[in-house]
Amino acid sequence: MSLPELSDITVNQSNELLSAQYTLPLPQFRIVLMSLSKVNSSKSSVGSVTITSREFAEAYGYDVTDCAQIMRDAIKSINKSPINMIVEDRLRTFHWFEVTDVPRVGDEGVFKIQFSKSIEPFVFELKNNYSISEFKYVKQLTTLFQFRLYQWLKDGQFLGMNNFQKGSNGSHSIKFEIEWMKERANISGYDDWSDFKKRILQPSVDHINASTNLSVTYEPVKTGRKTTHIRFYVLKENSVDVITKPIRPRLKRRPKVASGSDAHGKWARTNIALLVGYESELKDYDPSEKLAIDDVRRLIDYYKVIGSKFEQKERELEVKERVESKANSSTK
Template sequence: METPPMVYKSNALIEAAYRLSLQEQRILLACISQVRRDEVVTDEVLYSVTAADLAQLSGTAIEAAYSELKTAALRLKRREVRLTEEPNGKGRKPKVMITSWVQTIIYCEGEGRVELRFTKDMLPYLTELTRQFTKYALADVAKMNSAHAIRLYELLMQWDSLGRREIELDQLRDWLQLESRYPSIKDFKKWVIEPAVAQINEHSPLQVSWSQRKTGRRVTHLVFDFGPKKPAKVSRKSLTKRNDSESNAELAALARPGESWEQLRDRLNRMSKVD
């Protein structure tokens, strides 16, 4: 089974402060998933994505993808990201770097295609990562229609091994670069948190619940509990006898990254016995 496109980001980039539109996120993530992990990558490499690619990934109409691609690509060139590196050693203060995502954007007129080069400063956060990084399948977020949902999903996947993450409210607002928007906790939950969690629960492999924690009378932290969705039961009969394209597509949706057909069938068989 072919390994699906994966997104790798350093944890410093996961927790960086920036704001991107949904289409800008899709362009970036589609290109990040193309970054090679088996060789040194320089800032000369061009990554390409088409409107057709984005439409297929997100399950949206190709006409909409075409109309949004050029605008989003040109806007992406101007986007900045603020990264904070924690100090190595006592007494040192964190280092803050403000840089751009891409150094070059090329829009191919008539082709509905964008080519981009990441900046030299950005590459260390995307390639040759050996520790303190987060990874997930591009398909996990491809159908989300909220940029906040994608960001929240990444922040949760950073703590995937624990299944719980508590985030300070002011810190989350800074990471999402909300500035003065949604100043009340009621509006913040209604327009940011609730839609993002709903999107994650609908489109990703995670099931998320959340609560809030107060310091005194003020809500200061959000607590997210999450874990993998329980896969739908697949009978032994369907696993052994159904070989048509529909059943294969259903099975592929349950596969973990890098899992072969045989490994998938064995795992689902064991789960059905436990149930």
């Protein structure tokens, strides 16, 4: 499977899985997503599905030399994260996979996965009451909560709750209880609304807006004096070319290597490329946008590592001018 083909495939699952409770770390979650994308959900199970380490790396942006080990570790532990679902007033526990067949060693390989018999009714022979998600969007999501929230916002009218309202131009609004969302995504803590909003909700909404075909806003809903629910306003974009503000990339952690070594320089150059590329994307989005000043200071440190004195001095001048400008505006 090459990247052009990824744009044509979907991830299908029954609506019962929309409200099921489960949690998966990112690599395991991505294994499940790609496995679901390999399934013809209108037909019965054909046994195992096959994923290669190269296509997994291509889809998710991993280094192909690291990908096989990432997949081995993820598949090994995936059934430690079962699915809990209420079926006919009983709590049932399912496991994702029944059989896995993976290469023991090597940088590349073919991985074979077979869904468990208990999960098959929610994945295969789906005639109605099921959710369809385009893989080109869901593969961009980087946490399980982002994926769950995306599905709830897109298909929440099928959850059987009296919380869905149609709007104009294909828009809709939908209200969810905060504790209901946390329970289904196995999120503990974050009892304070401001903490949940800052650390879980807002980053997820920002990522969905930037990476998928949904435009989402929201407002808190209080019961008494406590924020207990969130009402979301959702518009599904018809165009895949909608311009959205770029998301800052995650920088690489400094490796445990000697200062001045080749590996140290490679790390600095990688992060320079990430930040400068992000800066360019910001300018394309809005010419007035700038890197956060802390990121400019990071660039200065990286340029020091690789000995680029010209770029270092330019960025030092930029920091000085921005600090002075901020100080002058605050005194007016």
